[in-house]
Amino acid sequence: MKKFLSLLFVAVFAISMATGCKTTANTHDADVQAIKDVETQWNQAYASKDLDKLLANYADDAVLMAPGDSAVSGKDAIRTMLKQMVSDPTMTLKFQASKVDTSSSGDMGYSQGSYALTLTDPASKQLINDHGNYVTVYHKQADGKWLAVSDIASSAVRPPAPAAPAAKKH
Secondary structure: OHHHHHHHHHHHHHHHHHOOOOOOOOOHHHHHHHHHHHHHHHHHHHHHOOHHHHHOOEEEEEEEEOOOOOOEEOHHHHHHHHHHHHOOOOOEEEEEEEEEEEOOOOOEEEEEEEEEEEEEOOOOOOEEEEEEEEEEEEEEOOOOOEEEEEEEEEEOOOOOOOOOOOOOOO
16 A cells, blocks of 8 residues: 555656646735736826826836827837826826736736826817726736836727818808
8 A cells, every 4th residue: 555655646746747737826816906006006196296106107118008199109208298298287197997807827917997087288278078998908027016018098088070161262
């Protein structure tokens, strides 16, 4: 019987080694909470209009896609876009995730939810009240910090209808 148990142990050990079986801690719930915490701090950075804290949420090669603007890539381009936003005294932005999840490997995650944005139209000087949906894709860094690699907002506000053509005078 001892010999059988020894052979069984060796067989199980050999199979686990051959299949690459490894035990890793399941960090899913902690990772989801970490992304929620990032978004709480991110909302606070928008409330205080702290450009450096806003930028700290983006990876160096991140892409930001905002309604009414072309996509921008990289921290320098994102800085330029956000600097213009936060310099507007009427600007407010609040967002709330309705779903946050991470990959089974624990290195990628995302949030999706809704946002509300108020700012001044630079051309008309009129107040704009926008709202819509967003998706942010995160990548977990070597130090465990979650940074946005793709931040996409989609406005639910329809653009104004084009102006009617001017009547021709004869």
